[in-house]
Amino acid sequence: MASLKEIRAKVTSIKSTQKITRAMQMVAASKMRRAQERMQIGRPYADSMRRVISHLVRASTDYKHPYMTTRSTNRVGYIVITSDRGLAGGLNVNLFKRLMHHVKDYQNQSVDAEYAVIGSKGVSFFKSFGGKVTSVQTDYGDNPTFEQLNSPVQAMLDDYRHGHLDRIYLVYNQFVNAMVQQPTVNQLVPLPEHAVSEESGIQTDLSWDYIYEPDVKTLIDGLLGRYIESIVYQAVMENIASEQSARMVAMKAATDNAGNLIDDLQLVYNKLRQAAITREISEIVGGAAAVS
Numbered sequence: 548m549a550s551l552k553e554i555r556a557k558v559t560s561i562k563s564t565q566k567i568t569r570a571m572q573m574v575a576a577s578k579m580r581r582a583q584e585r586m587q588i589g590r591p592y593a594d595s596m597r598r599v600i601s602h603l604v605r606a607s608t609d610y611k612h613p614y615m616t617t618r619s620t621n622r623v624g625y626i627v628i629t630s631d632r633g634l635a636g637g638l639n640v641n642l643f644k645r646l647m648h649h650v651k652d653y654q655n656q657s658v659d660a661e662y663a664v665i666g667s668k669g670v671s672f673f674k675s676f677g678g679k680v681t682s683v684q685t686d687y688g689d690n691p692t693f694e695q696l697n698s699p700v701q702a703m704l705d706d707y708r709h710g711h712l713d714r715i716y717l718v719y720n721q722f723v724n725a726m727v728q729q730p731t732v733n734q735l736v737p738l739p740e741h742a743v744s745e746e747s748g749i750q751t752d753l754s755w756d757y758i759y760e761p762d763v764k765t766l767i768d769g770l771l772g773r774y775i776e777s778i779v780y781q782a783v784m785e786n787i788a789s790e791q792s793a794r795m796v797a798m799k800a801a802t803d804n805a806g807n808l809i810d811d812l813q814l815v816y817n818k819l820r821q822a823a824i825t826r827e828i829s830e831i832v833g834g835a836a837a838v839s
Contacts, residue, residue, distance in 0.1 A: 548639070549742070549815075550819075551816060551819055551820060551823070553698075554812055554815060554816045554819070555816065557808055557812055558648070558812050558813065558816070561805050561808055561809050561812070562809060564801075564803075565742075565805035565806065565809070566679065568798045568805065568807065569802045571634070571794070571798045572798035572799050572802060573656065574658050574797060575791050575792075575794040575795035576694075576791075576795045576806045578689060578791045579725065579788060579791035579792045579795055579834060581689070581690075581786065582689065582787045582788035582790075582791050583783055584706070584723070584786050584802065585690060585786050586722060586781070586784040586785055586787075589781050589784055590781065590808055591781065593774075593777045593778065593779055593781050596770065596773060596774045596777055597774070598818065600606075600767075600770055600771060600774050603763070603766065603767055603770065604771055604775075606786045608765055608770065610764050611816055612767050612768065612771055613706075613708055613737075614736045614737055614738050614775070615709070615737055615738055615771075618713050618737075619713065620653075620656075620658055620713045620714055621658060621659070621662050621713055622658065622659045622660070622661070622711065622712050622713055622718070623653055623658055623659075623660050623712065623714045623715070624660070624661050624662070624663065624681075624703045624706060624712040624713070624714070624715045625646065625650070625660060625662045625663070625664075625716050625717075625718050625732075626661055626662075626663045626665065626699065626700060626703055626715065626716070626718065626779065627646060627663070627665065627669045627718045627719075627777065628665045628666060628669075628717070628718060628719040628720075628783055628786045629664070629665065629666030629667075629668040629669035629672070630666050630667075630668050630787075630790040631640065631666050631667045631668070631685060631687065631688075631836050632667070632668075632790075632794075633668065634797060635791075635793040635797060636719045636789050636794040636796060636797035636800075637792045637793075638720060638728060638789060638790060639668045639669075639672070641720075641728075641732040642718065642719070642720055642726050642774055643672055643676075644730070645718070645730035645731075645732060646718050646732065647663050647676075647732075648736040649716070649718075649732045652788055655796075658672070659679075659693055660678065660679070660700065661678070661679040661706075661712070662678055662680050662681065663680070663681055663682045663683075663699035663700065663702060663703045664677065664680055664682070664683050664684070665683075665685075665687065665696060665699060666685060666687070667685045667686070670685060681699075681703070681706070681753055682698060682699035682703070683704040684696055684698055684699050687783070689787060689791075690750065691783060693776055693779075693780050696779065696780065696783060697776075700775070700779050701778070701802065703715050704736070704775065705785060707736055714731050714734060714736070714737070714820055715734075715735045715736045716734055717731075717732070717733045717734075717735045717779065717782055718730075718731070718732050719731055719782040719783070719785060719786045720785065720786045720789035720790070720793075721785050721789070722785045722786075722788040722789045722792065724792075725792045725795070725796070726792070728789035728792065728793055733782075735778065735779075736775070737827055747821070748816050791793065796828070799838070
């Protein structure tokens with residue numbers, strides 16, 4: 548059994564760790580609030596883009612953008628958004644499980660897959676898991692710009708336009724609330740029908756149309772590119788908010804566990820100390836009895 552000195556040293560060490568985890572919990576809570584604000588700011592832009600594109604796609608039946616064209620699936624790509632830092636509980640692990648389940652369904656159909664990774668944790672995962680990683684972006688921080696994230700996204704889209712990929716999926720953690728983060732795999736291109744119809748609320752039977760300048764092809768090409776960018780950027784913002792909320796919860800659990808461990812050690816310490824006092828009293832009484 549450990550001595551009183553060893554238990555005191557353990558309690559001191561755990562208290563130091565508890566201070567660190569409590570500080571990390573407070574920092575994560577502050578960052579989560581800012582991440583939520585940035586995430587909510589971007590949603591109106593993405594919704595407005597979806598409404599405009601929905602109308603353009605339905606009104607302009609003469610032109611079909613490649614992002615809207617479905618073809619037979621022989622090879623798929625995944626843009627995987629993960630965190631750069633750890634200590635976020637099972638956030639990234641749950642995302643990888645969801646991804647591997649999705650990939651397995653395609654492997655059973657003899658469909659190959661390749662990956663574009665955003666975040667250091669994704670890079671570490673694919674080093675151990677394997678798989679063809681075509682592009683990587685790490686160290687994007689808590690408030691990234693799309694220019695920082697553009698390289699892997701454009702590499703995937705270029706492969707799709709050139710026919711090397713038949714589908715691209717976006718993999719990230721969707722922020723539901725501070726306690727719930729949902730691992731999500733959404734089809735990015737070709738754009739699913741519901742992405743530009745049901746969610747936008749645009750009716751199928753349109754009675755009006757835009758006047759296009761310079762032409763409908765140029766306009767749709769530009770807007771669809773911006774729309775894809777907004778979807779990816781919003782997913783990164785959702786993942787950052789999820790990361791901070793998961794870290795806050797994990798650090799709170801670590802702080803509470805440290806407190807429970809300190810209480811248990813303190814109880815053992817008090818028992819040992821009481822036993823030592825009782826033994827000393829017994830020795831004193833026994834010695835006094837022997838002398839008398």
